[in-house]
Amino acid sequence: MSETVYHRHWRRPPTMIRDRRVRYALYLGIVLYLVLAIGSVDVNWVRVWEGFDRGWRFVLGFLQPDFTSRWRDISQGLVESLTMTMTATVAGVIISVPIGIGAARNLAPRPVYYACRAIIALSRSLQEIIIAILLVAMFGFGPFAGFLTLSFATIGFLSKLLAEDIEDIDEAQAEAIRSTGASWFQLVNYAVQPQVMPRLIGLVLYRFDINFRESAVIGIVGAGGIGATLNTAIDRYEYDSAGAILLIIIGIVMVAEYSSSHIRKWVQ
Amino acid sequence: MLTVDALTKTYKTGDKALKAVAFTVPKGQVVGLIGPSGAGKSTLIRCINRLVEPTSGRVLLNDLDITALPGSGLRRARRRIGMIFQEYALVERLTVMENVLSGRLGYVGFWSSFLRRFPAEDIESAFRLLDRVGLMEHADKRADALSGGQRQRVGIARALAQDPELLLIDEPTASLDPKTSRQIMRLIVEICDERGLPAIINIHDVLLAQQFTQRIIGLRAGEVVFDGPPAALDEDVLTRIYGEEDWTAMRRSAEEDVAAERDAAERMAGMV
Numbered sequence: 001m002s003e004t005v006y007h008r009h010w011r012r013p014p015t016m017i018r019d020r021r022v023r024y025a026l027y028l029g030i031v032l033y034l035v036l037a038i039g040s041v042d043v044n045w046v047r048v049w050e051g052f053d054r055g056w057r058f059v060l061g062f063l064q065p066d067f068t069s070r071w072r073d074i075s076q077g078l079v080e081s082l083t084m085t086m087t088a089t090v091a092g093v094i095i096s097v098p099i100g101i102g103a104a105r106n107l108a109p110r111p112v113y114y115a116c117r118a119i120i121a122l123s124r125s126l127q128e129i130i131i132a133i134l135l136v137a138m139f140g141f142g143p144f145a146g147f148l149t150l151s152f153a154t155i156g157f158l159s160k161l162l163a164e165d166i167e168d169i170d171e172a173q174a175e176a177i178r179s180t181g182a183s184w185f186q187l188v189n190y191a192v193q194p195q196v197m198p199r200l201i202g203l204v205l206y207r208f209d210i211n212f213r214e215s216a217v218i219g220i221v222g223a224g225g226i227g228a229t230l231n232t233a234i235d236r237y238e239y240d241s242a243g244a245i246l247l248i249i250i251g252i253v254m255v256a257e258y259s260s261s262h263i264r265k266w267v268q
Numbered sequence: 269m270l271t272v273d274a275l276t277k278t279y280k281t282g283d284k285a286l287k288a289v290a291f292t293v294p295k296g297q298v299v300g301l302i303g304p305s306g307a308g309k310s311t312l313i314r315c316i317n318r319l320v321e322p323t324s325g326r327v328l329l330n331d332l333d334i335t336a337l338p339g340s341g342l343r344r345a346r347r348r349i350g351m352i353f354q355e356y357a358l359v360e361r362l363t364v365m366e367n368v369l370s371g372r373l374g375y376v377g378f379w380s381s382f383l384r385r386f387p388a389e390d391i392e393s394a395f396r397l398l399d400r401v402g403l404m405e406h407a408d409k410r411a412d413a414l415s416g417g418q419r420q421r422v423g424i425a426r427a428l429a430q431d432p433e434l435l436l437i438d439e440p441t442a443s444l445d446p447k448t449s450r451q452i453m454r455l456i457v458e459i460c461d462e463r464g465l466p467a468i469i470n471i472h473d474v475l476l477a478q479q480f481t482q483r484i485i486g487l488r489a490g491e492v493v494f495d496g497p498p499a500a501l502d503e504d505v506l507t508r509i510y511g512e513e514d515w516t517a518m519r520r521s522a523e524e525d526v527a528a529e530r531d532a533a534e535r536m537a538g539m540v
Contacts, residue, residue, distance in 0.1 A: 170360075172353060172355060172357040173357055173358070173359050173360070175319055175353075175357065176351065176353055176357035176358070176359075176423075176426075177359065177370060177373065178319065178346075179317055179319060179346055179349070179351040179436075180346065180347060180351075180370055180371050180372075180373045180374055180426070180430055181343045181344065181345075181346035181347030181348075181373065181374025181375075181430070182343075182370070182373035182374060182381075183343065183373070183378060185378045185382075186373045186378060186381050186382075189378075189381065189382050190359060190362070190366075190370050190373065190381070191359055194359050194360070194361035194362050195359070195360075195361065197361070198361075
C-alpha cells in the first residue's frame with residue numbers, strides 16, 4: 001500500500017497578476033514614475049527657508065494666543081459659524097432623508113432611484129469651496145451663501161450614506177412587514193427606520209462637525225463665519241488672534257466629537 | 269381554503285424553482301412541506317402571498333385569485349395571510365408589542381400606525397395573543413432582548429394579529445433547539461386547531477413534520493413527488509424525495525429522542 005506524499009511547501013498564489021515578469025515590470029514602472037514625479041516638483045529652497053521663519057512666527061502667535069483685542073470680531077464670527085452650521089445641518093437632513101430613501105435600490109422604483117442618485121452625484125462632485133465661490137457670487141458675501149453651501153454639501157453626504165445603509169438592511173425584517181399587507185410608507189416606518197435610525201443619528205452628528213469645520217474654510221472665500229474672521233486676521237499678520245481662532249475651532253470640534261460619541265452610544 | 273393551481277416559477281437566471289405545482293388545502297388542515305434544500309419550498313410559500321412573483325399559474329384563497337390582484341388588492345389579500353419566518357424576522361429594535369401590532373398594518377392608516385395609536389380592539393387582541401403565547405410580561409421589551417423560542421412566539425403572535433385565513437410558515441424551527449422546536453410546533457398546531465386555520469409549514473425536519481402535521485407534501489426539484497398522510501411516509505417515499513440515505517438510522521435516533529423527552533417530562537412531573 002503506497003502512502004500519499006503531501007507537499008511540505010505552500011505559497012499563496014498571486015491574486016491579481018499571475019505572470020511574475022509582468023508583476024516585476026509593474027513594480028519597476030511604479031518606482032520609476034515616483035522618482036520622475038518627485039524630480040519634476042520645482043522647489044524654491046530660499047522661499048521654503050523664509051516660510052519656516054513665517055511659520056515660526058505663526059507658532060509663536062499660537063503659543064501666545066490673543067483672545068481679547070479682536071474678541072468682538074471673533075465672537076461675531078463664531079456665532080455666525082455656529083448658526084450657519086446648525087441651520088445648514090437641519091435643512092440638509094430634512095432634504096436628504098427623502099432623497100436618501102429615493103436613492104435606495106430596494107425601496108425606490110427605478111426612475112426615482114436614478115433621479116435621486118443623480119442629485120447625490122451632483123452634490124458630491126462639487127467641492128464645498130467651489131460651491132461657496134459660486135454662491136457668494138450669486139448672493140453676495142455673508143453667512144447666507146455659507147448656509148446654502150453647507151446644506152447642499154450635506155445632501156450629497158447624508159443621502160448617499162443613508163441610501164447605502166437602507167440597501168444593507170436585513171431584508172427578512174422588511175419581508176415580514178411587507179407580508180402583513182403594510183403600505184410602502186408603513187414599510188419604511190416599521191421595517192427600515194428602526195434599522196437605520198441609530199446610524200443616521202451618528203451620521204448627522206458627524207456631519208454637524210464636518211459642517212462646522214467647513215464653515216471655517218468657506219469663510220475664507222467670503223461665505224461669512226469664523227473663516228472670514230480667520231482670513232482677516234491672517235491678512236493683517238495678526239497671528240496671535242489667528243492662533244486664538246484656531247484654538248477655539250479645535251476646542252469646538254473636540255467638544256462635538258466627544259458629545260457625538262456619547263450620543264451615538266446612547267442611541268444604539 | 270387554499271388552491272394552488274399549476275404554479276410555476278422560473279427565476280431570471282433560468283432556474284426552474286417550481287414546475288406546475290398544484291394542491292388544495294382545506295380549512296383547518298396543517299400541511300408539512302418537506303424536501304431537500306433548493307427544492308423550492310421557500311419559493312412556493314412566497315409565491316402564495318406574492319413576496320415572490322410567480323411566473324404562471326394561480327393561487328386562490330377562498331375563491332379570491334391572489335395572482336390576479338393589483339397592488340392595493342394584493343395588500344388587502346396579504347393581510348389575511350399570516351407568515352411566520354425562519355430566524356423569526358422580528359424588527360429587532362422595536363418592542364415586542366410593536367412587533368405584534370405590526371400585524372395590523374394592513375388594517376390601519378399610515379398616521380395611526382406612525383403614531384402607534386392603534387384601535388382599542390387591536391391592542392386588546394394583541395395583549396390576548398401575547399398572553400396566549402405566554403409573553404405577557406415582555407410586551408415592552410425590545411425584541412432583540414428575547415431568546416430564540418420567545419422571539420418565534422412573538423412571530424406567531426404577529427401573524428395571528430393579522431386575523432389570518434391562512435398561515436404560511438417558513439422553517440419555524442430551523443434556529444431552535446429540539447425541545448423548543450417541539451414546543452413551537454405544538455403551539456402552532458394548537459392554534460391552527462383552535463381557529464380552524466389552514467397552514468403550510470415548510471420544514472426540513474421530517475420527524476417533526478410527521479409528528480405534528482396532518483398531511484405531507486414532498487417537493488423535489490420544484491415538483492410535487494409525494495402528497496399524502498404522514499403515516500404513508502416510508503423509506504421509499506423518503507428516497508423519492510431526498511435521494512438514497514439510511515432512513516432507519518434516522519428513525520431510531522429520533523425514537524430515542526422522543527423517549528428521552530417523555531422520560532424527562534415524567535421525571536419533571538414526579539418532582540412537582
